Amino acid sequence: MTSDTPKLGSDRQHQILRRALAERVVRIKDLAADLGVHEMTVRRDLDQLAEQGYLERVHGGARLLEKTSEELAHQLRATKNTEAKEAMAQAALGLIQDGDVVALDASTTALALARILHARKVSAIVSGLDAANVLAQNGVPFLMVGGNFHAPARSFVGAFFLDTIARLHPDKVFFSAKAFSPEIGFTDPHLPEVGAKQALIRSASTVVALLDASKFARRALATIATLDQVDTLVTDADPPKDIRATLDAADLQLIIARATP
Template identity: 80%
Template sequence: MDSLKVGSERQHLILRRALAERVVKVKDLAAELGVHEMTIRRDIDQLAEQGLLQRIHGGARILEKTSEEVAHQLRATKHTEAKDALARAALELIEDGDVVALDASTTALALARILHARNVSAIVSGLDAANVLAASGVPFLMVGGNFHAPARSFVGAFFMDTMTRLHPDKVVFSAKAFSPDAGFTDPHLPEVGAKQTLVRAGGTVIALIDASKFERRALATIATLDQVDVLITNQAPSERVRSAVETADTTLIVTLEDQ
């Protein structure tokens, strides 16, 4: 599969519902979205033509062979303006000559797309970032391991052992959630292990967290706030978060570009 070519936010919602429930019904979607059933059928037809859904009587189901990649690409289409703003702010912290390590998040991918603006090299674990850097001429090292399809990344013991031998100047990562108590968290344990190793390897650790992830927590902690040098977000956080950031002596950067 190449990239998602979904025509509307409504089609994104249909795909997200199919990923969560495996099977969706036309009448339920029409009632929820306030549109005619024929509109939903046309959406399903278009998604089926792309190989994203399979039509069934009265609805559609997600295709098992494409569900993980679809899930990843849908994440890449969420909060794109915020991710771009975070990436631009992170780029300001990167200097010519740096070695920059990027996790496999779609937020770090936004930085990979503009990293050619600096004379740097990179370390990556994600296929998408590798493709972007290769196309833009940024030299990079790809650290391999076990392939983790939901994030299109490499994880596991081989990855972690290799990363312990590398010492990038800057590490840029994201997480599914952040709270002062639990820190930066993620539900996918293979990704957690890889991100933990990245954080420990870096000279300067930069977290890119859009405001929708604040005051939430996922299964496992990637890093605590005091392990992160810079936290970049797109909206001013609560007083509780600001106080925790100050206590941890972490630099807070707020882009404010989507307010």
């Protein structure tokens, strides 16, 4: 299985695309001033992004192509905090033993774990297309749980997914969230993904949350899991003192996986 998705270019082009996602239309003059580069540099970036099918060039700038916006948002999430995700994935791998059946949600953090899962003799359960692609390339046996396709996360959700995952019982599930606060737990704004993550958590013997420290003391629309539903939290930096105290009181294992400088 291979992906036909174009690879994103430089960090500057990432910034341009994030701006386009927010504003839909970007202007060369504004981008040059904000990025501190010559207008000709911005023109070249816009031309390259247009060639890759992300933007449409218009007079004085470019417009985001609607058909690519969801795919683009997913790719930009995958390229954010990559060092932290890789460090957390390595720490998570240390929690996995040969022979385990491991379930992964469709987050880009769990995808980082999928990329190195071949280091263990395991099988996996996945709901995301990208994780399935990686596992297939690396020769890791896996079961893909289908359902309604949810384009923003490139995953499967819905009634069919929920019914199927309820019949499966992995040893360990690894999931991520958009936010965490002690009062309401791990949260996410996308309701279809919330339901899928909840079902994965209910199915497993051991539940591991993968959450970079930027998401502490924040909240999103819906709760995925409360602290009493999670066994281990893997993060990339020390939580704030009040959150650390809450985690300790909950008797939750905390693993801090710092990215290598």
